Amino acid sequence: MSLKLGVIGAGAIGKEHIRRCTQVLQGASVVAVSDINLDNARAAVNASGLQAEVYANGQDVINAPDVDALIITSWDPTHEAFALAAIEAGKPVFCEKPLAMTAEGCRRVVDAEMKAGRRLVQVGFMRPYDEGYQALKSVIDSGEIGSPLMLHCAHRNPEVGDNYTTDMAITSTLIHELDVLRWLLNDDYRSVQVRFPRATSHTHAQLKDPQIVMLETRKGILIDVEIFVNCRYGYDIQCEVVGEEGIARLPEPSSVQTRQTAKLSTTILTDWKDRFIKAYDVELQAFIRDVQAGELRGPSAWDGYAASVAADACLKAQESGAQEPINMPERPAFYLR
Numbered sequence: 147m148s149l150k151l152g153v154i155g156a157g158a159i160g161k162e163h164i165r166r167c168t169q170v171l172q173g174a175s176v177v178a179v180s181d182i183n184l185d186n187a188r189a190a191v192n193a194s195g196l197q198a199e200v201y202a203n204g205q206d207v208i209n210a211p212d213v214d215a216l217i218i219t220s221w222d223p224t225h226e227a228f229a230l231a232a233i234e235a236g237k238p239v240f241c242e243k244p245l246a247m248t249a250e251g252c253r254r255v256v257d258a259e260m261k262a263g264r265r266l267v268q269v270g271f272m273r274p275y276d277e278g279y280q281a282l283k284s285v286i287d288s289g290e291i292g293s294p295l296m297l298h299c300a301h302r303n304p305e306v307g308d309n310y311t312t313d314m315a316i317t318s319t320l321i322h323e324l325d326v327l328r329w330l331l332n333d334d335y336r337s338v339q340v341r342f343p344r345a346t347s348h349t350h351a352q353l354k355d356p357q358i359v360m361l362e363t364r365k366g367i368l369i370d371v372e373i374f375v376n377c378r379y380g381y382d383i384q385c386e387v388v389g390e391e392g393i394a395r396l397p398e399p400s401s402v403q404t405r406q407t408a409k410l411s412t413t414i415l416t417d418w419k420d421r422f423i424k425a426y427d428v429e430l431q432a433f434i435r436d437v438q439a440g441e442l443r444g445p446s447a448w449d450g451y452a453a454s455v456a457a458d459a460c461l462k463a464q465e466s467g468a469q470e471p472i473n474m475p476e477r478p479a480f481y482l483r
């Protein structure tokens with residue numbers, strides 16, 4: 147039977163998820179859409195040729211009797227309340243990252259879910275579903291490059307809007323690395339320091355860009371992540387793992403190489419929508435399948451919480467310039483998969 151989905155937030159990724167649930171994935175249909183900007187909700191419904199009901203209020207989507215499960219794609223600070231409301235209604239929810247703005251907020255979601263007694267939340271961390279990261283993890287796990295010692299990573303966006311501020315480089319951008327690197331290394335973080343090099347002239351007063359985040363894991367692996375959200379040239383995600391026997395790199399997205407006018411070139415993608423298009427398809431298909439099977443298995447509220455525990459320390463480190471500890475609580479048995 148087709149799973150009836152309600153979507154809250156019909157902006158860039160909301161529209162994308164509605165499109166994929168409607169045109170690409172199996173087993174679900176979008177029956178309700180809400181956005182505080184009703185025009186966005188109507189436009190998303192029309193663009194996908196849906197018969198869905200449009201609501202002004204997200205809570206009405208959660209309460210709608212014909213909605214079986216939720217997709218939350220509204221702005222970051224709204225996620226926690228909608229996730230809690232979905233749990234309260236007993237409806238499974240796919241919540242885009244970050245699960246909440248602080249670890250404390252994520253913990254409230256974790257506690258509500260544990261109280262409900264079953265997993266109801268999947269967080270939109272799509273990178274563990276990306277074929278490139280999966281291939282990189284297989285190489286690390288095979289032992290081919292020996293024990294990982296260091297990671298050099300970069301998360302570069304071509305540009306961001308004027309309302310994007312220094313803290314968002316952590317809560318909205320680095321949060322992907324904070325999740326995927328724990329998974330990649332099967333490790334957790336111990337401390338972090340953040341440094342700011344000379345700022346690009348393409349930024350504004352409220353955004354220090356770029357920044358370098360240096361994390362240390364419990365196993366002693368040192369990770370540097372460059373976050374550069376006005377890099378201009380493209381959307382570029384890099385991850386190089388230095389092991390004691392060799393090096394493994396995240397593969398580049400495939401693209402045709404051309405030789406022309408004395409130049410050898412390949413195109414660099416410019417948009418997250420294209421860079422992770424397959425990973426988004428796979429993560430949402432998994433959510434739909436797992437809801438139908440009665441057991442969620444994707445990135446959990448605990449993963450959302452763990453990433454936010456590290457993010458909180460990164461925010462503190464942005465302010466202090468010092469090395470800040472990351473105190474990750476042990477994963478409760480409820481979340482052992």
Ligand SMILES: NC(=O)c1ccc[n+]([C@@H]2O[C@H](COP(=O)([O-])OP(=O)(O)OC[C@H]3O[C@@H](n4cnc5c(N)ncnc54)[C@H](O)[C@@H]3O)[C@@H](O)[C@H]2O)c1
Binds near residue numbers: 180219220271
């Ligand atoms: N996983 C990823 O790679 C990825 C990619 C993009 C965005 N995101 C996340 O998805 C969310 C949306 O990002 P976006 O780029 O689509 O932003 P956006 O600004 O394009 O869209 C957000 C939409 O939510 C609506 N909205 C805001 N508050 C609302 C509320 N209370 N109720 C209903 N609608 C509300 C806005 O009007 C807007 O239409 C963000 O949390 C972002 O971090 C994740």
Ligand SMILES: O[C@H]1[C@H](O)[C@@H](O)[C@H](O)[C@@H](O)[C@H]1O
Binds near residue numbers: 318319
């Ligand atoms: O919301 C987006 C999204 O999560 C992208 O994957 C990330 O690269 C951007 O920095 C962020 O602003």
